[in-house]
Amino acid sequence: MSETLRQSLDLSLFWEYRYTVLAGLAQNIYVFLASAALALTLALFVGLSRVSRHRALRILSTGYAELFRNTPEFVLLIWVYYVLPILISKLLAAKFSLSPFLAAVLALGVAYSGFLSETVRAGIQSIPRGHVEAGLSLGMSRFTILRRIVIPQAIRRMLPEALSQFVSLFKATSIVSLVAVPDIMYQVSMINVDQMRPLPLYTGAALLFCLVIIAATQSINILSDRWRKRGWA
Amino acid sequence: MIAPTLSPASTGGPILRCSNVRKSFGANEVLRGISFEIPAGSVLTIIGASGSGKSTLLRCLNHLEQPTSGEVYLDGEPMGVRIKPNGTRVPDKAANIARKRAQIGMVFQQFNLWPHMTALQNVTEALIQVKGLDRAKAADLGRNTLAKVNLLEKADDYPARLSGGQQQRVAIARALAMAPKVMLFDEATSSLDPELTGEVLEVMRQLAQEGMTMVVVTHEMGFAREVSDRVIFLHEGQIDQDGTPEEVFVKPTSERCRRFLSSALS
Numbered sequence: 143m144s145e146t147l148r149q150s151l152d153l154s155l156f157w158e159y160r161y162t163v164l165a166g167l168a169q170n171i172y173v174f175l176a177s178a179a180l181a182l183t184l185a186l187f188v189g190l191s192r193v194s195r196h197r198a199l200r201i202l203s204t205g206y207a208e209l210f211r212n213t214p215e216f217v218l219l220i221w222v223y224y225v226l227p228i229l230i231s232k233l234l235a236a237k238f239s240l241s242p243f244l245a246a247v248l249a250l251g252v253a254y255s256g257f258l259s260e261t262v263r264a265g266i267q268s269i270p271r272g273h274v275e276a277g278l279s280l281g282m283s284r285f286t287i288l289r290r291i292v293i294p295q296a297i298r299r300m301l302p303e304a305l306s307q308f309v310s311l312f313k314a315t316s317i318v319s320l321v322a323v324p325d326i327m328y329q330v331s332m333i334n335v336d337q338m339r340p341l342p343l344y345t346g347a348a349l350l351f352c353l354v355i356i357a358a359t360q361s362i363n364i365l366s367d368r369w370r371k372r373g374w375a
Numbered sequence: 376m377i378a379p380t381l382s383p384a385s386t387g388g389p390i391l392r393c394s395n396v397r398k399s400f401g402a403n404e405v406l407r408g409i410s411f412e413i414p415a416g417s418v419l420t421i422i423g424a425s426g427s428g429k430s431t432l433l434r435c436l437n438h439l440e441q442p443t444s445g446e447v448y449l450d451g452e453p454m455g456v457r458i459k460p461n462g463t464r465v466p467d468k469a470a471n472i473a474r475k476r477a478q479i480g481m482v483f484q485q486f487n488l489w490p491h492m493t494a495l496q497n498v499t500e501a502l503i504q505v506k507g508l509d510r511a512k513a514a515d516l517g518r519n520t521l522a523k524v525n526l527l528e529k530a531d532d533y534p535a536r537l538s539g540g541q542q543q544r545v546a547i548a549r550a551l552a553m554a555p556k557v558m559l560f561d562e563a564t565s566s567l568d569p570e571l572t573g574e575v576l577e578v579m580r581q582l583a584q585e586g587m588t589m590v591v592v593t594h595e596m597g598f599a600r601e602v603s604d605r606v607i608f609l610h611e612g613q614i615d616q617d618g619t620p621e622e623v624f625v626k627p628t629s630e631r632c633r634r635f636l637s638s639a640l641s
């Protein structure tokens with residue numbers, strides 16, 4: 143019994159397939175980078191709209207954030223991959239489909255823009271009103287104040303929170319195999335079909351995810367420490 | 376006088392003029408018809424109890440608050456409104472308001488320095504972004520101005536590393552570097568430890584002596600008496616007593632003003 147356990151935990155099988163597994167991991171990283179960029183861009187606009195002086199913008203953006211924060215990523219992914227193309231096809235009266243990769247990026251990007259916009263809103267609102275008034279009193283435009291005074295400070299305050307959102311986003315990339323993006327989970331389950339040894343394969347995948355996240359978190363911590371030392375944060 | 380404080384040529388009339396300014400927040404009427412003129416090179420001090428509307432009045436002068444009615448004129452030009460050929464008044468464009476604000480320096484009780492920028496960067500930011508100076512010129516002017524408030528050696532420090540008095544002097548330099556026509560001080564020393572107020576008052580005193588036009592809200596009665604050309608006592612949004620420091624501090628005719636002064640001086 144303990145012999146079977148030892149064998150099934152033996153990571154050498156995982157090592158044997160390292161190139162396939164790494165190719166899978168690369169897919170996770172691509173999906174992560176693309177959806178993180180999308181999420182950040184959307185979150186900046188939505189977050190700014192949420193503190194806008196225009197009521198309509200505030201209402202719309204709050205609705206957007208609430209909608210996507212409260213829809214499970216899994217449901218969103220399935221919806222974007224299967225339902226959205228049908229709707230668009232009807233609309234265009236022409237055939238339309240999304241590649242698995244695009245669907246994954248779109249679904250995760252939009253989902254996390256909901257979370258991140260909340261972080262952006264909180265970050266912007268944490269900047270004292272007096273900093274803005276100082277800028278206004280010197281004749282700066284609202285846009286210049288936003289760009290030079292508010293956003294640079296807000297980003298530093300948002301960093302820890304945003305970092306944990308990005309960690310979740312990276313973890314969430316593990317669901318993209320459901321729409322057949324050839325990511326690490328997809329590759330591992332394919333290998334498992336051949337080898338029938340799920341334990342070492344999935345354990346290896348879990349360890350790899352963990353390793354990547356720890357490495358990323360550590361390097362960002364070092365960076366923000368450096369910022370703090372300069373008296374910024 | 377050093378270059379940064381040189382004001383642009385003015386038209387010869389009052390630098391600032393308030394004409395029947397009223398301001399309400401909802402049902403609360405905070406300013407009830409304020410009028411005065413500030414001649415070039417003079418120092419006007421505004422005193423009054425907490426909540427009497429001193430800050431609101433200062434903020435109306437540079438349009439951080441929009442008066443509910445009445446007008447503020449900067450060097451003869453109305454602030455914040457445009458008068459159309461047919462005589463009607465419409466809110467001015469944001470860019471025009473900003474252009475006028477750039478000519479009015481303001482110093483806040485809470486300093487409001489930008490913590491992600493060094494002292495020098497705080498001073499040069501508006502020179503670059505508003506006046507369009509190139510970095511080298513802005514840095515030169517910034518250093519000169521920091522030298523004027525005796526903080527040249529702190530140019531590259533972030534605000535978090537400066538004392539309150541030092542931060543407030545950087546804030547003064549930041550406003551001063553823009554070569555404003557007038558400077559507004561809203562309780563510039565009120566959030567400082569007593570031992571740090573002196574260095575800030577000293578800078579303000581020096582500015583007054585150099586002929587800077589100033590509007591000062593302060594609880595430092597001794598300072599007010601010494602540097603002011605004119606003192607206004609504000610009570611519930613109205614000018615209750617108005618005159619030379621002598622007239623207001625030594626022989627106030629208003630009973631309210633007398634009581635305020637005796638409580639402020641004790």
Ligand SMILES: Nc1ncnc2c1ncn2[C@@H]1O[C@H](COP(=O)(O)OP(=O)(O)OP(=O)(O)O)[C@@H](O)[C@H]1O
Nearest residue numbers: 400403405423424425426427428429430431432562
């Ligand atoms: N933005 C605002 N919204 C609503 N009410 C305001 C606002 N700003 C000021 N007020 C009210 O206006 C009144 C005058 O406030 P102001 O800050 O001008 O007084 P002050 O004379 O500067 O007092 P202090 O000596 O405490 O600074 C107060 O009753 C205050 O509550």
Ligand SMILES: [Mg+2]
Nearest residue numbers: 429430431562
């Ligand atoms: Mg006040």
